[in-house]
Amino acid sequence: MDAIRNFWTMHFSWLQLPTLSIRWTDILEIIILSFFIYHFLIWVRRTRTWVLLKGLLVLVFFVSLAYIFEMDTIKFLITRGMDVAMVAAVIVFQPELRRALEQLGEQKLLSNLMSFDGLKDIQERFSDKTVDELVKGTMAMARVKTGALIVIEKNTPLTEYERTGIQVDAIVSSQLLINIFEHNTPLHDGAVIVRGNRVTSATCYLPLSDNMELSKELGTRHRAGVGISEVTDSMTIIVSEETGKVSIAENGRLLRAVTEEELWQHLTVTQDKSVESQKFKLWKGKGKG
Known part of the structure; x- marks a missing residue:
């Protein structure tokens, strides 16, 4: 027995926990x-x-x-x-x-x-009404060749790009988008950022893509749309001022000449993407379960 005790003391003494004193x-x-x-x-x-x-x-x-x-x-x-x-x-x-x-x-x-x-704003998704307003506004601008750049936030926050623009904080509507991108208006130059069901900022500056595979006929608006999709997981809707065609930039790729139905499908996929929501508040009461 003494031999076992000595062996344990020699080899496993480090397992003995010290007495804890918590203040x-x-x-x-x-x-x-x-x-x-x-x-x-x-x-x-x-x-x-x-x-x-x-x-x-x-x-x-x-x-x-x-x-x-x-x-x-x-x-x-x-x-x-x-x-x-x-x-x-x-x-x-x-x-x-x-x-x-x-x-x-x-x-x-x-x-x-x-x-x-x-984390609530980061993980929110937009409603069916927002999808309809985005599609309606985009196609209305495409018909009259009004250039537009609409960035839709997913999981990666776009806060640092919002700070480069002017705060709007308004419900998404087709009339608002058309008004923002109308020629010779104060907010038409730059990108609009959409989070959830709200337009958060306008005239935002985006990083330009240096992808050499992009067509040389594409301008700054398209390169900015691809650029933001390379550094974030956002979806960007682009309306060409020269041709009136609608493009979608996502995951560093550009889908050109998108139809109204294709745009609606892309927005629906983004809307239905599963996310884990955290809606608890420490000081403001209990949120939804």
């Missing part, structure tokens, strides 16, 4: 850390940082394999390139980091932190 400050510290970690994850989810972090997780996985299987050459390269990687990470995340610092100086920061329904 009220420890509980408060856990609450504070949980609060800020939660809102950090919300911030990550609301920006493109989420996409970039998923790529970093893949790299971390392969780096872990290199260390597990003792791949000396890869370990040497990782060690030498760590400083460069840290600088590169700051450069890659620069827009998101700048926006986070800007939010620290905003007076409404506390109210934003207290709201736990931050």
